[in-house]
Amino acid sequence: MLTRIVSGLRYxxxxxxxxxxxxxxxxxxxxxxxxxxxxxxMSYEEFFRERQEARYGGNGKVTRCC
Known part of the structure; x- marks a missing residue:
């Protein structure tokens, strides 16, 4: 039962x-x-930064909400 809960939370x-x-x-x-x-x-940090820049803009500032 616990493994199903953990699996569900991961999903x-x-x-x-x-x-x-x-x-x-x-x-x-x-x-x-x-x-x-x-x-x-890419390392995890590079991957995270690249995904953030792709989503929110590349200059380090959030320029939009959606």
């Missing part, structure tokens, strides 16, 4: 991250290894 967390525009880092890494093996994989 919910993944869905919530996708709703705010933050895909899973592990999915990104798997994609890069499979589709682009010649390219370097």
């Amino acid at each position: 919910l967390g993944k869905g919530m991250r996708l709703m705010v525009g933050m895909p899973e880092y592990s999915t990104y890494v798997a994609h890069m290894h499979h589709a682009h093996p010649d390219r370097p994989v």
Whole structure:
């Protein structure tokens, strides 16, 4: 029962991250290894920063809400 609850919470967390525009880092890494093996994989911090800039703008300031 506990494993089903934990699994459900992970699934919910993944869905919530996708709703705010933050895909899973592990999915990104798997994609890069499979589709682009010649390219370097960003660190988690680089990945997070790149996704934030793609969603909110690149100058470090939030310029829009949606």
